[in-house]
Amino acid sequence: xxxIDLPDYKRQSSDVASRFEELKNRPVKLxxxxxxxxxxxxxxxxxxxxxxxxKTHRREFLSVIGxxxxxxxxxxxxxxGLEIPTSGDVLLxxxxxxxxxxxxxxxxxxxxxxxxxxxxxxxxxxxxxxGNSETKxxxxxxxxxxxxxxxxxxxxxxxxxxxxxxxxxxxxxxLANQPRVLLMDEPFGALDAQTRAHMQSYLLEIWRNIDxxxxxxxxxxxxxVYLSDRVLVLKANPGEVQEMIEVPVARPRDPDQFLExxxxxxxxxxxxxxxxxxxxxxxxxxxxxMTEVGDNVE
Amino acid sequence: MSTRDxxxxxxxxxxxxxxKQQILVLLxxxxxxxTWCIVSYTPFIWHPxxxxxxxxxxxxxxxxxxxxxxxxxSYYQEFEQFxxxxxxxxxxxxxxxxxxxxxxxxxxxxNIKILRQLTPIATKQGWLPKDEKIPDEDLIAxxxxxxxxxxGFEKLNALTDENITVIENNWNLLNRHxxxxxxxxxxxxxxxxxxxxxxxxxxxxxxxxxxxLQKGWYEFTKKPxxxxxxxxxxxxxxxxxxxxxxxxxxxxxxPLGILCGTYDxxxxxxxxxIDFFRYLPAPSFSTLLVAIFLAHDAPKIALVFVGTFFxxxxxxxxxxxxxxxxxxxxxxxxxxxxxxxxxxVIVPGILPNLYNDLRILLGWSWTWLVIAELIGxxxxxxxxxxxxxxxxxxxxxxxxxxxxGFIGFFTDQILAQLRGLFFPWTGEKVSxxxxxxxxxxxxxxxxxxxxxxxxxLQGSQ
Numbered sequence: 001x002x003x004i005d006l007p008d009y010k011r012q013s014s015d016v017a018s019r020f021e022e023l024k025n026r027p028v029k030l031x032x033x034x035x036x037x038x039x040x041x042x043x044x045x046x047x048x049x050x051x052x053x054x055k056t057h058r059r060e061f062l063s064v065i066g067x068x069x070x071x072x073x074x075x076x077x078x079x080x081g082l083e084i085p086t087s088g089d090v091l092l093x094x095x096x097x098x099x100x101x102x103x104x105x106x107x108x109x110x111x112x113x114x115x116x117x118x119x120x121x122x123x124x125x126x127x128x129x130x131g132n133s134e135t136k137x138x139x140x141x142x143x144x145x146x147x148x149x150x151x152x153x154x155x156x157x158x159x160x161x162x163x164x165x166x167x168x169x170x171x172x173x174x175l176a177n178q179p180r181v182l183l184m185d186e187p188f189g190a191l192d193a194q195t196r197a198h199m200q201s202y203l204l205e206i207w208r209n210i211d212x213x214x215x216x217x218x219x220x221x222x223x224x225v226y227l228s229d230r231v232l233v234l235k236a237n238p239g240e241v242q243e244m245i246e247v248p249v250a251r252p253r254d255p256d257q258f259l260e261x262x263x264x265x266x267x268x269x270x271x272x273x274x275x276x277x278x279x280x281x282x283x284x285x286x287x288x289x290m291t292e293v294g295d296n297v298e
Numbered sequence: 299m300s301t302r303d304x305x306x307x308x309x310x311x312x313x314x315x316x317x318k319q320q321i322l323v324l325l326x327x328x329x330x331x332x333t334w335c336i337v338s339y340t341p342f343i344w345h346p347x348x349x350x351x352x353x354x355x356x357x358x359x360x361x362x363x364x365x366x367x368x369x370x371x372s373y374y375q376e377f378e379q380f381x382x383x384x385x386x387x388x389x390x391x392x393x394x395x396x397x398x399x400x401x402x403x404x405x406x407x408x409n410i411k412i413l414r415q416l417t418p419i420a421t422k423q424g425w426l427p428k429d430e431k432i433p434d435e436d437l438i439a440x441x442x443x444x445x446x447x448x449x450g451f452e453k454l455n456a457l458t459d460e461n462i463t464v465i466e467n468n469w470n471l472l473n474r475h476x477x478x479x480x481x482x483x484x485x486x487x488x489x490x491x492x493x494x495x496x497x498x499x500x501x502x503x504x505x506x507x508x509x510x511l512q513k514g515w516y517e518f519t520k521k522p523x524x525x526x527x528x529x530x531x532x533x534x535x536x537x538x539x540x541x542x543x544x545x546x547x548x549x550x551x552x553p554l555g556i557l558c559g560t561y562d563x564x565x566x567x568x569x570x571x572i573d574f575f576r577y578l579p580a581p582s583f584s585t586l587l588v589a590i591f592l593a594h595d596a597p598k599i600a601l602v603f604v605g606t607f608f609x610x611x612x613x614x615x616x617x618x619x620x621x622x623x624x625x626x627x628x629x630x631x632x633x634x635x636x637x638x639x640x641x642x643v644i645v646p647g648i649l650p651n652l653y654n655d656l657r658i659l660l661g662w663s664w665t666w667l668v669i670a671e672l673i674g675x676x677x678x679x680x681x682x683x684x685x686x687x688x689x690x691x692x693x694x695x696x697x698x699x700x701x702x703g704f705i706g707f708f709t710d711q712i713l714a715q716l717r718g719l720f721f722p723w724t725g726e727k728v729s730x731x732x733x734x735x736x737x738x739x740x741x742x743x744x745x746x747x748x749x750x751x752x753x754x755l756q757g758s759q
Contacts, residue, residue, distance in 0.1 A: 082627050102633030112628035116646045116723050126632035129642070157723040177632060 006265040012248045013262075020246055023229060026057040027093075029213040030079070030181050035088035037074055037239075047238035048074045052088070054232055054244060056181070056213055063216045063228035067274050071239030072217045076185050079215065080106045092180060102126055105174030109186040111166040113158040119145060119169050120154040126177040144172040147206065164195040168202065175212065184216045188223070197255065200227060204253055221270045225263055226253055233273050242273055331507070338506035345498035348374040351419045352461065352495040354381045355411060363494075365418030368502050378494050385464070385490045392471065392487055402486040409489045412468070413437050416492065423456050438472070445469030457495070464490045505693035514697025517682075529682070533701065536667055536678035539595060543602025543670070544663040548656060551610035558611065559618020560644055569615065576608035580666060584673040598670040598677070605666035610659050617651045618644065650721040657713050664706045 012020065035052040038045045048071040056062045064072050077083040079090055081100035090097040092104065100106075113122050123144055127137035145154050148168040158166055167187055174182055188196040200223060207214055218224050224231050225247055233242040248262040257263050305312050314322070337344050347368040355362060356377075363369065369377060390396035399405055413434065420426040420440055444454065445466045454462055468489045475485045500506070505513075522528035527535070557564040583604055587597040621644060629643045630636070671680035679698050686694040718726035719736070728736075 080627075080631050082630065100627070100630035102631070104631065106628070106631035108624055108628060110622075110624055112622070112624045114625060114629075114643065114647070116649070116721070118723075125629070125634075125642075129633045129635075129638065157725070159723060159725045173632065183631075 004261075004264070006268060007261050009245065009248060009262070009265040009269045011262075012246065013250060016248050016250055019251065020229075023057050023060060026059065028055045029058050029060070029093060030215070031055045031089075031091040031094075032079070033089045033091065035075070035078065035090065036086045037071065037078065037083065038086045049078075049085075050238040050240050052239070052241055054241065056215060059207075059211060059213055060230065061207060061214045061216065061228045062230050062232060063218055063224040064232045064234065065218055065221065065224045065270065065274065066234030066239070066242075067236045068219065070234040070236040072219075072234060073185055074239070075234075076106075076183050076215065076217050079181075080104055080183050082106075102130060102177040103180050105177055105179035105182045107167070107170045107174050107182065107184045107187045109189045111158070111163070111170050111190075113166055113169055113173070115158050118155050118157055119150060119161070122158070122169055123173045123176050125173065130177065141172075141176055144176045145169075147175075148172045148202070162195075163191050164199055167191065167199060171203070171206065175206070175210070180213065182212050182214045184214060186217050186219065188220075189218070196223075201255070203227065208252070221267050221274070222258065224270065225249065225266050226255075226258065231266075231270065233270065235273075245269070334504075335507055337504070338500060341498045345500055346371060347499050347501050348496040349499040350494060350496040351422065351456075352415055352492050353418075354415060354491045354494050355408075356380055357384055365415075368499065369496070371498070374494065374496060381491050381493050385493070388488045388490050399488060405486050405488050409485055410434065412489050412491055413441065416440065416465075419456060419495070441465055441469055441472070458493065460493050461495060464492055502690050503692050505696065509693045510696045510700075513691075513693040514700075517694055517697060529679075529698075532678050532682055533705075535595075536671065536680070536702070537705065539598050539670055539678065540602060540660075540663050540667050542595075543599045543666070544606060544660055546599065547603045547607040547610055547659075547663070551607050552614055552652070552656075555611045555614025556618050556640075556644065556648070558615035559621075559648075560640065565615060569612065572608050572611050576612065580605035581669045584669070588674045593674050595677075597674050601670040601673060602663050602666045605670075606659050606663045609662065610655075613655045613659065614652060617648050617655055620651070621647045650717065650724050653713075653717060653720065657710055660713075661706055661710055664702065667702065 032052050032054050035049055036047070037049040038047050040046075052075065054062075064075060066072050074083060078085050079097070081097055081104065097104070114125065117125065120138065120141055123141035124134075124137040127140055128134065132140070142151070142154065145151055148171060150165060150168055150172070153161060153165065158169065161169065170187070171182075188199050191199060203214075204227060206212075216224075216227060226249075228247050231245045231247060233245060234240065235242040245266065247266055249257055249260060249266065250262075304315070307314070307318065313319075348371055350363055350365050350367050350369065353363045353365050353367065354377075363377075387396060391398045414437060417426065417432055417437065420437075421428050421432075425440060426432055426436065444457070444462065446469070457465070471487060471489065472485055475481075475487070518529045520528075522531070554564070554568065558569055559565070580601055584597070584601060587600045587604070591597040591600050625647060626639055626643055629639055634642060667678075668680045668683070671678045672684065676684060679702060683695050683698050686692075686698075715729055715732050718724070718728040719732065722728075
């Protein structure tokens with residue numbers, strides 16, 4: 001068995017280190033303080049989130065990963081204002097968040113486009129609610145639709161689009177409100193591998209060009225490392241912060257970096273955090289041999 | 299004919315090919331119609347009854363059958379035998395072997411009746427004019443003509459040999475009497491009775507297709523007589539009751555259903571009672587409704603309302619709750635206020651399903667029509683069905699029943715077709731014919747609207 005010697009994921013090149021230095025000096029966009037969420041179930045109270053504390057800075061790309069059931073989705077729903085925390089605060093630019101609002105855009109895994117509206121009208125939805133005139137909303141919406149490359153489909157209905165296109169519309173719709181934070185809840189989870197890779201590059205491109213802070217939930221380690229400045233790792237039962245990792249991979253990112261030592265080192269570390277090796281060996285599946293002795297594949 | 303990828307007629311959970319589907323759709327209508335035709339037009343398949351062409355009056359039996367009446371086959375045979383037996387006795391009386399009846403005026407009356415039994419078959423065969431009161435002299439002339447067989451009556455397929463013999467015998471008797479008295483009437487010797495004659499037919503409740511068509515055409519085209527409404531005004535009346543009841547029910551039920559589906563408050567406040575109330579059979583309220591709304595159409599409309607309203611609220615509520623909750627959440631994160639969710643998300647989101655619900659409930663309200671029209675003062679198509687049914691004129695009843703069916707079916711089909719047009723985003727097909735009509739309409743009005751069928755756009759990510 002061969003193994004590659006990987007550097008410590010904490011070792012940062014000088015470029016990366018100075019980038020993080022600069023990032024930490026930027027104003028704080030979103031701050032989470034002592035957040036707790038307890039659900040009441042029939043079996044009694046279940047602690048979904050416990051003592052969550054973190055900050056994101058302006059134009060930061062922060063990913064949240066963790067094993068299933070760690071409360072990632074609950075966390076982002078609380079940030080969006082769709083769930084009310086049991087205790088603790090979410091501060092957006094220093095102001096406590098109360099309920100959902102257009103200052104935090106959200107992209108859901110299930111697209112959630114309004115099927116009765118065309119692509120253009122979907123993107124105009126938030127703009128008209130904010131009180132913009134129809135013509136202003138339309139011209140602004142068209143800019144966002146162009147940004148995600150769907151100008152040709154402005155008058156199509158969501159049912160006529162592929163999954164990737166739908167998610168691009170959802171992103172354009174969220175961005176059209178010019179939110180301060182974009183919350184993304186496993187947005188590419190339902191897409192096939194190829195489309196997902198396209199969408200990741202797309203998202204980085206958009207993020208690079210506009211003033212937006214992104215909080216991105218995923219269970220895909222490659223995705224988290226590839227996209228993020230920092231990765232917040234949660235652990236399950238109860239959902240607690242395990243570690244906040246600074247990704248040592250240089251920017252601008254590019255799919256070739258998937259094989260860089262820094263990338264692999266970070267990924268390996270995440271792997272260890274989320275699937276600790278000891279636990280995997282604890283319960284090997286009892287499998288009885290069902291082929292002839294000597295009929296081996298390995 | 300069959301290609302390699304042809305899955306045959308019985309592939310499990312696979313749609314049939316277009317042509318196979320069309321064949322089956324055609325068959326599903328043709329099948330019952332063909333069965334009806336076969337049963338009606340092939341005497342050996344069923345035909346358990348005999349319809350009388352010539353009837354007879356039995357001695358000492360008060361039940362009178364007239365031509366056109368249906369008898370069961372076994373009773374008909376008995377009936378024939380009785381008359382034959384009576385004829386044997388009458389022959390004996392004529393020849394003096396048996397004692398002749400004393401009451402001569404009764405004999406004369408009976409003789410006239412026997413002469414008249416020939417009228418129905420004579421008019422049916424065209425020997426006598428239809429729809430006129432036929433004087434006895436003409437009848438006697440007919441008897442003479444048949445007995446003496448001048449040209450035209452050589453082939454009397456319509457009459458059995460047995461009856462021709464009866465006619466000849468009777469005519470001889472009458473003629474002898476004429477020679478003696480100079481009058482054809484007032485024969486006081488009992489005449490032989492015509493033996494009942496008839497054709498095998500289906501029971502009265504299953505008229506043949508052509509009879510139903512003829513009668514239907516007649517009923518729908520005839521001028522209204524006296525104060526009876528025409529069939530079309532009956533139809534309008536029935537349609538008005540169904541639609542008014544249904545629309546009122548929608549007017550209250552749809553908003554209430556949407557409220558119940560949106561707010562748990564309204565759901566818990568109204569739905570348990572509605573859920574109970576819908577099990578109370580609507581017809582059982584008929585007398586109550588008449589007491590409240592008095593006569594005319596009001597109680598009828600109220601019955602359609604009671605019959606549909608409770609179902610409607612529950613169905614609409616269910617449809618509303620089925621709307622994906624994440625759409626509401628998405629709207630909230632886009633800045634929508636909870637109050638504007640109703641108009642901007644919930645109502646537009648459920649519309650296509652609501653449309654389908656209402657289509658089904660419209661069909662439902664048609665089923666209440668008949669009961670609604672029976673309560674209070676009978677009216678509309680139902681009054682006609684009721685009256686004609688009582689007279690056993692089922693050939694008049696069937697066209698009306700079918701008319702109700704056609705209206706319900708076609709309204710539903712048209713509404714189903716329009717769905718694709720109203721809700722282009724559901725991706726439902728707009729049928730070719732409808733698209734052509736719309737194109738034609740826009741060509742006429744000079745406008746242009748794209749009614750495209752949904753195509754899935756793939757590739758370009």
